[in-house]
Amino acid sequence: AQSVTQPDIHITVSEGASLELRCNYSYGATPYLFWYVQSPGQGLQLLLKYFSGDTLVQGIKGFEAEFKRSQSSFNLRKPSVHWSDAAEYFCAVVPTGGGNKLTFGTGTQLKVEL
Amino acid sequence: DTEVTQTPKHLVMGMTNKKSLKCEQHMGHRAMYWYKQKAKKPPELMFVYSYEKLSINESVPSRFSPECPNSSLLNLHLHALQPEDSALYLCASSPRGGRNTGELFFGEGSRLTVL
Numbered sequence: 001a002q003s004v005t006q007p008d009i010h011i012t013v014s015e016g017a018s019l020e021l022r023c024n025y026s027y028g029a030t031p032y033l034f035w036y037v038q039s040p041g042q043g044l045q046l047l048l049k050y051f052s053g054d055t056l057v058q059g060i061k062g063f064e065a066e067f068k069r070s071q072s073s074f075n076l077r078k079p080s081v082h083w084s085d086a087a088e089y090f091c092a093v094v095p096t097g098g099g100n101k102l103t104f105g106t107g108t109q110l111k112v113e114l
Numbered sequence: 115d116t117e118v119t120q121t122p123k124h125l126v127m128g129m130t131n132k133k134s135l136k137c138e139q140h141m142g143h144r145a146m147y148w149y150k151q152k153a154k155k156p157p158e159l160m161f162v163y164s165y166e167k168l169s170i171n172e173s174v175p176s177r178f179s180p181e182c183p184n185s186s187l188l189n190l191h192l193h194a195l196q197p198e199d200s201a202l203y204l205c206a207s208s209p210r211g212g213r214n215t216g217e218l219f220f221g222e223g224s225r226l227t228v229l
Contacts, residue, residue, distance in 0.1 A: 034216055045220070046217055090156055092216065098213030098214055099213055100169060100213070106155075
Protein backbone atom coordinates (compact mmCIF):
# COMPACT_ATOMS: atom_id res chain seq x y z
CA ALA A 1 0.00 0.00 0.00
CA GLN A 2 1.14 3.53 -0.71
CA SER A 3 2.13 5.42 2.42
CA VAL A 4 4.30 8.15 3.85
CA THR A 5 5.76 7.70 7.31
CA GLN A 6 7.27 10.10 9.80
CA PRO A 7 8.81 7.93 12.53
CA ASP A 8 9.27 10.69 15.08
CA ILE A 9 6.13 12.11 16.68
CA HIS A 10 8.00 14.61 18.86
CA ILE A 11 11.51 16.03 18.65
CA THR A 12 13.12 18.50 21.03
CA VAL A 13 16.28 20.38 20.14
CA SER A 14 18.16 23.25 21.70
CA GLU A 15 18.24 26.56 19.88
CA GLY A 16 21.31 26.68 17.67
CA ALA A 17 21.54 22.90 17.37
CA SER A 18 21.13 21.06 14.11
CA LEU A 19 17.91 19.34 13.15
CA GLU A 20 16.92 16.34 11.07
CA LEU A 21 13.33 15.19 10.63
CA ARG A 22 12.76 11.84 9.00
CA CYS A 23 10.35 10.90 6.24
CA ASN A 24 9.98 7.59 4.44
CA TYR A 25 7.61 6.74 1.63
CA SER A 26 6.31 3.58 0.08
CA TYR A 27 5.20 4.07 -3.50
CA GLY A 28 5.64 2.07 -6.70
CA ALA A 29 7.51 4.91 -8.35
CA THR A 30 9.20 7.86 -6.69
CA PRO A 31 6.45 10.35 -5.95
CA TYR A 32 6.73 14.09 -5.80
CA LEU A 33 7.89 14.90 -2.26
CA PHE A 34 7.21 17.89 -0.03
CA TRP A 35 7.73 19.28 3.41
CA TYR A 36 5.09 21.57 4.88
CA VAL A 37 5.21 23.44 8.21
CA GLN A 38 2.29 24.41 10.42
CA SER A 39 2.68 26.89 13.25
CA PRO A 40 0.16 26.64 16.09
CA GLY A 41 -3.34 27.64 15.01
CA GLN A 42 -2.17 28.37 11.48
CA GLY A 43 -2.48 26.93 8.02
CA LEU A 44 0.30 25.03 6.29
CA GLN A 45 3.21 26.56 4.41
CA LEU A 46 5.34 24.80 1.82
CA LEU A 47 8.99 24.59 2.89
CA LEU A 48 10.42 22.76 -0.09
CA LYS A 49 9.69 20.24 -2.81
CA TYR A 50 11.40 17.52 -4.84
CA PHE A 51 10.29 16.44 -8.29
CA SER A 52 13.48 15.12 -9.89
CA GLY A 53 17.10 16.02 -10.48
CA ASP A 54 19.45 17.24 -7.76
CA THR A 55 18.78 15.16 -4.66
CA LEU A 56 19.59 18.00 -2.26
CA VAL A 57 16.90 20.67 -2.38
CA GLN A 58 16.92 24.03 -0.69
CA GLY A 59 13.82 25.57 0.77
CA ILE A 60 12.69 28.60 2.66
CA LYS A 61 13.73 29.58 6.20
CA GLY A 62 17.11 27.88 5.84
CA PHE A 63 15.76 24.36 5.46
CA GLU A 64 17.04 21.72 3.09
CA ALA A 65 16.07 18.14 2.34
CA GLU A 66 17.87 15.21 0.80
CA PHE A 67 16.19 12.60 -1.36
CA LYS A 68 17.68 9.11 -1.09
CA ARG A 69 16.11 6.68 -3.52
CA SER A 70 17.85 3.64 -2.01
CA GLN A 71 16.30 4.39 1.37
CA SER A 72 12.96 5.76 0.10
CA SER A 73 13.61 8.75 2.31
CA PHE A 74 13.28 12.51 2.12
CA ASN A 75 14.70 13.88 5.36
CA LEU A 76 14.47 17.53 6.32
CA ARG A 77 17.48 19.30 7.84
CA LYS A 78 18.47 22.63 9.24
CA PRO A 79 22.01 23.45 10.44
CA SER A 80 20.98 25.77 13.27
CA VAL A 81 17.48 25.84 14.70
CA HIS A 82 15.82 29.06 15.85
CA TRP A 83 13.13 29.26 18.52
CA SER A 84 10.67 30.37 15.84
CA ASP A 85 11.07 27.00 14.10
CA ALA A 86 8.94 25.34 16.78
CA ALA A 87 5.98 23.95 14.82
CA GLU A 88 4.46 20.83 13.32
CA TYR A 89 6.23 19.50 10.25
CA PHE A 90 4.48 17.34 7.66
CA CYS A 91 6.07 15.32 4.92
CA ALA A 92 3.71 14.91 1.97
CA VAL A 93 3.58 13.16 -1.39
CA VAL A 94 1.79 13.29 -4.71
CA PRO A 95 2.12 10.36 -7.13
CA THR A 96 4.64 10.82 -9.92
CA GLY A 97 3.10 12.73 -12.79
CA GLY A 98 1.06 14.90 -10.50
CA GLY A 99 -2.47 14.88 -9.28
CA ASN A 100 -4.76 16.63 -6.89
CA LYS A 101 -4.44 14.24 -3.97
CA LEU A 102 -1.69 15.38 -1.63
CA THR A 103 -1.17 12.78 1.11
CA PHE A 104 0.39 13.84 4.38
CA GLY A 105 2.48 11.93 6.86
CA THR A 106 1.46 11.91 10.50
CA GLY A 107 3.64 14.87 11.35
CA THR A 108 6.53 15.63 13.70
CA GLN A 109 6.10 18.16 16.49
CA LEU A 110 9.28 20.17 16.93
CA LYS A 111 9.99 21.82 20.26
CA VAL A 112 12.92 24.22 20.60
CA GLU A 113 14.53 24.73 23.99
CA LEU A 114 16.09 28.11 24.65
CA ASP B 115 -1.07 38.71 -3.66
CA THR B 116 -0.38 35.14 -2.56
CA GLU B 117 -3.09 34.68 0.02
CA VAL B 118 -5.90 32.29 0.60
CA THR B 119 -8.44 33.95 2.86
CA GLN B 120 -10.85 31.96 4.99
CA THR B 121 -13.84 33.25 6.94
CA PRO B 122 -14.86 33.00 9.66
CA LYS B 123 -11.76 32.17 11.67
CA HIS B 124 -13.88 30.69 14.44
CA LEU B 125 -17.38 29.26 14.32
CA VAL B 126 -19.51 27.71 17.04
CA MET B 127 -22.72 26.04 15.95
CA GLY B 128 -25.38 23.76 17.31
CA MET B 129 -26.23 20.43 15.73
CA THR B 130 -29.38 21.86 14.13
CA ASN B 131 -27.77 24.97 12.68
CA LYS B 132 -26.89 25.70 9.07
CA LYS B 133 -23.70 27.64 8.51
CA SER B 134 -21.10 28.13 5.80
CA LEU B 135 -17.35 28.43 5.62
CA LYS B 136 -15.92 30.63 2.91
CA CYS B 137 -12.61 30.66 1.09
CA GLU B 138 -11.25 33.11 -1.44
CA GLN B 139 -8.09 33.29 -3.53
CA HIS B 140 -7.02 35.80 -6.17
CA MET B 141 -3.95 34.03 -7.52
CA GLY B 142 -5.73 32.71 -10.60
CA HIS B 143 -5.47 29.17 -9.29
CA ARG B 144 -7.77 26.63 -10.92
CA ALA B 145 -7.93 23.96 -8.22
CA MET B 146 -9.32 24.49 -4.75
CA TYR B 147 -9.45 22.11 -1.82
CA TRP B 148 -11.12 21.53 1.51
CA TYR B 149 -9.18 19.68 4.18
CA LYS B 150 -10.28 18.71 7.69
CA GLN B 151 -7.72 18.61 10.48
CA LYS B 152 -8.34 17.21 13.93
CA ALA B 153 -6.01 18.13 16.78
CA LYS B 154 -2.56 16.52 16.58
CA LYS B 155 -3.42 14.92 13.23
CA PRO B 156 -2.47 15.62 9.61
CA PRO B 157 -4.95 17.29 7.28
CA GLU B 158 -7.40 14.93 5.60
CA LEU B 159 -8.63 15.70 2.12
CA MET B 160 -12.38 16.24 1.82
CA PHE B 161 -13.07 17.78 -1.59
CA VAL B 162 -11.24 19.04 -4.63
CA TYR B 163 -12.64 21.41 -7.24
CA SER B 164 -10.87 21.51 -10.54
CA TYR B 165 -11.90 24.22 -13.00
CA GLU B 166 -14.90 24.87 -10.76
CA LYS B 167 -16.12 21.30 -11.03
CA LEU B 168 -16.05 18.82 -8.18
CA SER B 169 -13.33 16.34 -9.06
CA ILE B 170 -12.66 14.54 -5.78
CA ASN B 171 -15.05 13.74 -2.94
CA GLU B 172 -13.38 11.61 -0.31
CA SER B 173 -16.61 9.93 0.80
CA VAL B 174 -17.51 12.90 2.96
CA PRO B 175 -20.90 12.75 4.74
CA SER B 176 -23.66 14.70 3.03
CA ARG B 177 -23.96 17.07 5.98
CA PHE B 178 -20.93 18.76 4.35
CA SER B 179 -21.83 20.34 1.03
CA PRO B 180 -19.16 22.09 -1.04
CA GLU B 181 -19.81 24.78 -3.59
CA CYS B 182 -17.54 26.59 -6.02
CA PRO B 183 -19.43 29.64 -7.36
CA ASN B 184 -16.47 30.81 -9.44
CA SER B 185 -12.76 30.24 -9.83
CA SER B 186 -11.91 32.47 -6.86
CA LEU B 187 -14.44 31.29 -4.30
CA LEU B 188 -15.04 28.07 -2.45
CA ASN B 189 -17.73 27.46 0.14
CA LEU B 190 -18.41 24.63 2.53
CA HIS B 191 -22.03 24.46 3.67
CA LEU B 192 -22.63 22.81 7.01
CA HIS B 193 -25.89 21.30 8.20
CA ALA B 194 -26.83 18.96 11.02
CA LEU B 195 -23.25 18.47 12.10
CA GLN B 196 -22.13 16.23 14.93
CA PRO B 197 -19.76 17.13 17.78
CA GLU B 198 -17.12 14.89 16.21
CA ASP B 199 -17.08 17.26 13.22
CA SER B 200 -15.37 19.86 15.40
CA ALA B 201 -12.02 20.51 13.74
CA LEU B 202 -9.90 23.00 11.85
CA TYR B 203 -11.13 23.27 8.26
CA LEU B 204 -8.43 24.29 5.83
CA CYS B 205 -8.91 25.67 2.37
CA ALA B 206 -6.12 25.47 -0.19
CA SER B 207 -5.54 26.27 -3.82
CA SER B 208 -3.07 25.20 -6.50
CA PRO B 209 -2.26 26.68 -9.86
CA ARG B 210 -3.47 24.06 -12.31
CA GLY B 211 -6.90 22.52 -12.46
CA GLY B 212 -5.71 19.11 -13.47
CA ARG B 213 -2.59 17.25 -12.52
CA ASN B 214 -1.06 19.59 -10.02
CA THR B 215 2.40 19.07 -8.62
CA GLY B 216 1.33 19.16 -4.97
CA GLU B 217 2.29 22.75 -4.26
CA LEU B 218 -0.67 23.94 -2.28
CA PHE B 219 -1.31 27.37 -0.83
CA PHE B 220 -3.25 27.12 2.41
CA GLY B 221 -5.45 29.53 4.26
CA GLU B 222 -5.20 29.86 8.03
CA GLY B 223 -8.28 27.75 8.55
CA SER B 224 -11.68 28.03 10.17
CA ARG B 225 -11.87 26.55 13.66
CA LEU B 226 -15.29 24.87 13.97
CA THR B 227 -16.86 23.81 17.24
CA VAL B 228 -20.12 21.84 17.17
CA LEU B 229 -22.07 21.81 20.40
